[in-house]
Amino acid sequence: MKQSLTTEQIDAYRRDGYLFPLDVFASGHVDAIRAELEAARRSAADAGLEAEFPKLIRANAQYLMPFVYHVATAPQLLDRVESILGPDVLLWSAEFFIKAAHTDKIVSWHQDLTYWGLGETDDEVTAWLALSEVKVESGCMRFVPGSHHQKLLPHRDTFDDNNLLSRGQQVAVEVEEDQAVDVELHPGQLSLHHGRIFHASGPNQSDQDRIGLAFRFLTPAVKQQVSERDYAMQVRGIDAQQNWIHVAPPTRNFASSDLELYRRIREDQREALANGAAQEMHSAY
Template sequence: MTEELLSAAEVAAYLETYDKFLDGTISCGAKRSDLGAGEARKGTVENITQIMWPSALLPVLRAAPFHQRALRLVRDLLGEDMDLDFDMLINKAPHSDTPTPWHQDCAYWIDLPDKRAASIWMALDEATLDNGCMWYAPGSHLQPVRPHRSAGKGGGALSCDGDESEAVAVPLKPGSAAIHGGGTLHYSRGNKTAGHRRAFILNFRPAAMIRLEREQGMDHGLTDNTRKVRSAAAK
């Protein structure tokens, strides 16, 4: 499903903040990485810029409209016990032309007894076929999780088999968002245009499951725990 969450004025304010993350005004340290590191770099910035935990780097974001409205929406959909698990920024720079691999978010996560989860993917630029709008495979969340593998040397991204023929493209206007579950198969094309494709993503799950994750060392990059948990699981 899709929702319009921000006004034009609010989008403009978020873009001003977003660009401070991208240009280094807000230092991101190890929370900034290249999701497209498996491919040769096409410019001077990352192929796909990922910044984990913007709300930890700039805590005022937690009280801003996107986080607050998204939380209310997810609680209406999945229950009052839902809470923010983590957030991230993903930008595709002009002419970077690097696809985000087919994947299911749950492939990145540890197994939890309560599978309720929702990712809210909000466009801050118009998301189009040419700059990398999202594609979702309807009904894929009802099927077994597909085998995943590393998307390429040097990157932390995972990929699985998928094809546009089984999916639906979801172009979005700035301030609108798409909502999907952890088992939903999705991907996006690369950005072939002269503009950015800036997205802000929030991930939610039950508060009790967030506590269980943290007890097991999974915090999605807030510290270095997540890297250690994944390394142990791979052995």
């Protein structure tokens, strides 16, 4: 049976810009996913990619590791995404956000869509899966309810080394932090968030690593507006618009042909990210 969201849940997502917690995987399944992550780390080391591994899993991990694609396409996860986006769904990126125990890594207040060249669209949703306990103490995400009703706002780059965002991007307006909601999740639970919601997360002061896997899903109506071309995997329905270069799932961890494609994709996407930087500099100063 389909595990669609209820009308109340969809209304809450549209009103608040987020929805959580949603039970997706049992704890045994989460253990298996974490074991796959460790196996992938070993495969990367065998391929001489040990140092690059943390960067390789921070964006587009679905192109390099079959288990990431399998998690993204689990019916109970995609049913929830389909409730928000409709029957035609593309997977644009899969990104691990890992904060080791007792580390200062944070994520500054930002709106996701600022950096991706995808415009201000409502046709994108992030499904963020907890692969560990995720508490305030371990640096859970925080959302400002209703902030997605605003447009994309100027951001500035802080280049803070402790920031998990590539340039330490930070929305350049006052954030009503006292209104923010803590997104605490148990392993196997999911949160959904809108691409314009203000969100951030603090350091991990707990004894355990905090591990999240964020999937960025789109409808085929979304277009890359900055880079000349962009890539996605079709995970449900059809793509009538053909705005995207479709990529097939990988068949083993870090195959050299997949790595080659991955590097080409990153290079092609760089234009959108760099362009975002130029616009932010322009609008923030």
